[in-house]
Amino acid sequence: MLLKKKYVVISVLACTVAIAVAALPSANSEFRNLRVLPKNISSQNLSKIMIDDFEDGLGVSCAFCHSLGKDSLRLDYASDAKPEKQIARRMMTMTMGINKKYFGLKHPLLGDSVLAINCITCHNGQPRPGDLETK
Amino acid sequence: MKNDKLIDFDENDDGIDRAGFLKCMAWAGTGLFCLMSGGILKTYGMSQIIDKTTGGIKKGLDISKGDFSFAQISDSHIGFNKPANPDVVGTLQASISKINAMPSTPSFILHTGDLSHLAQADEFDTLEQTLKSAKTGKIFYVPGEHDVLNDNGKQYLQRFGKDTKGNGWYSFDFNGVHFIGLVNVVDTSEGGLGVLGNEQLQWLESDVKGLSSSTPIVVFAHIPLWAVYPQWGWGTRDSEQALSYLRRFGSVSVLNGHIHQTLQKVEGNITFHTATSTAFPQPKPGAAASAGPMKVPAEQLRNLLGLTSINYVEHDHTLAVTDLPLSDAQQQQSGHQ
Numbered sequence: 177m178l179l180k181k182k183y184v185v186i187s188v189l190a191c192t193v194a195i196a197v198a199a200l201p202s203a204n205s206e207f208r209n210l211r212v213l214p215k216n217i218s219s220q221n222l223s224k225i226m227i228d229d230f231e232d233g234l235g236v237s238c239a240f241c242h243s244l245g246k247d248s249l250r251l252d253y254a255s256d257a258k259p260e261k262q263i264a265r266r267m268m269t270m271t272m273g274i275n276k277k278y279f280g281l282k283h284p285l286l287g288d289s290v291l292a293i294n295c296i297t298c299h300n301g302q303p304r305p306g307d308l309e310t311k
Numbered sequence: 312m313k314n315d316k317l318i319d320f321d322e323n324d325d326g327i328d329r330a331g332f333l334k335c336m337a338w339a340g341t342g343l344f345c346l347m348s349g350g351i352l353k354t355y356g357m358s359q360i361i362d363k364t365t366g367g368i369k370k371g372l373d374i375s376k377g378d379f380s381f382a383q384i385s386d387s388h389i390g391f392n393k394p395a396n397p398d399v400v401g402t403l404q405a406s407i408s409k410i411n412a413m414p415s416t417p418s419f420i421l422h423t424g425d426l427s428h429l430a431q432a433d434e435f436d437t438l439e440q441t442l443k444s445a446k447t448g449k450i451f452y453v454p455g456e457h458d459v460l461n462d463n464g465k466q467y468l469q470r471f472g473k474d475t476k477g478n479g480w481y482s483f484d485f486n487g488v489h490f491i492g493l494v495n496v497v498d499t500s501e502g503g504l505g506v507l508g509n510e511q512l513q514w515l516e517s518d519v520k521g522l523s524s525s526t527p528i529v530v531f532a533h534i535p536l537w538a539v540y541p542q543w544g545w546g547t548r549d550s551e552q553a554l555s556y557l558r559r560f561g562s563v564s565v566l567n568g569h570i571h572q573t574l575q576k577v578e579g580n581i582t583f584h585t586a587t588s589t590a591f592p593q594p595k596p597g598a599a600a601s602a603g604p605m606k607v608p609a610e611q612l613r614n615l616l617g618l619t620s621i622n623y624v625e626h627d628h629t630l631a632v633t634d635l636p637l638s639d640a641q642q643q644q645s646g647h648q
Contacts, residue, residue, distance in 0.1 A: 206461070235603060237502070
């Protein structure tokens with residue numbers, strides 16, 4: 177009888193763990209080729225960075241950095257075909273470095289509201305900050 | 312405002328001079344009343360049709376009630392919380408309150424996309440819950456580019472696109488008017504222009520093929536189907552192909568969102584109309600470095616947000632389009648009470 181009870185309890189616990197694991201956000205595995213942003217970033221945080229930091233900060237749309245898939249009108253987000261994407265990675269690294277080195281933030285993360293500087297600080301809605309200087 | 316002197320030169324007897332215009336937006340509103348007849352759209356400033364003392368429609372104005380009406384709302388961006396509008400749920404609710412307070416309840420609502428800001432499940436939940444308070448019948452949706460982030464619109468389709476085709480396009484008939492919801496945000500092109508794509512264009516061609524040319528057509532999609540400002544991606548790359556299937560019809564109205572402001576254009580029998588957002592305004596084309604949320608003084612925000620109501624009159628196939636800024640909406644509510 178005792179064994180049977182233990183078996184039931186273990187089974188229930190195992191089911192609970194399985195359900196809990198299944199319910200965890202699957203975002204971590206759905207984004208491929210993340211080099212600078214955390215590999216376990218949530219869908220919400222990634223979208224927020226793409227929209228609020230890049231789109232609004234630079235005044236561009238997704239296709240500015242992401243290339244279309246082969247023979248497709250859909251973006252291939254994982255592709256590194258466009259040089260702008262590599263530049264964006266360097267810019268993210270630079271921005272986090274400045275926040276760390278000059279503003280004393282220990283673990284700066286893009287999209288974090290405590291950042292001293294972010295994309296829009298220099299870009300101000302322009303794809304290239306230099307555009308502002310030439311005007 | 313009471314202590315400010317706003318009107319120095321009231322040349323047109325409309326209560327507005329140039330210098331006072333911006334401040335007067337708080338009560339005059341920025342909406343337009345439009346009446347379309349035979350493909351010609353006639354527009355009136357809201358200040359011309361709103362009685363400032365009562366907040367209602369001016370006496371003597373002949374505005375037909377029509378056979379039915381519907382409302383358009385757009386760009387709710389649930390989840391957005393930046394300074395341009397930290398309370399997007401509140402402003403959406405205000406739009407719904409206006410719809411509910413109209414003298415005759417619109418038959419249905421068209422939502423022209425960007426329901427959510429980041430396509431998150433909780434944002435879609437909030438939108439659905441908020442729209443439940445609308446007293447209209449069904450709500451018809453098309454997605455905006457913010458609704459299809461990350462998953463190419465799978466979640467949107469599951470929640471809002473049941474019984475649609477492809478990425479969410481569809482058509483339906485109501486009181487003799489043929490409504491067509493198009494999707495131009497899943498596929499994309501350089502510069503962020505919208506794309507309809509061959510599959511959808513083929514469907515559109517066959518969808519309207521059997522219709523009589525006298526059938527009034529209402530097309531609604533997120534990104535404008537005319538080149539508003541391609542430099543900012545405010546246009547649809549293959550829209551001309553779609554419009555070629557519609558030019559034989561006597562009355563075609565095209566309703567869009569995306570640019571968060573009211574703009575209109577008449578091209579033959581086709582009238583294009585973009586709606587304001589219920590969330591935040593964007594700059595006028597070319598008036599800023601780029602498109603994006605525009606922070607305005609708090610007292611002006613609700614003049615730049617709103618809804619569009621459309622009256623349909625069957626006998627002469629006209630659609631009357633009225634844009635209602637939220638502040639005017641509140642004035643009208645008090646005027647009708």
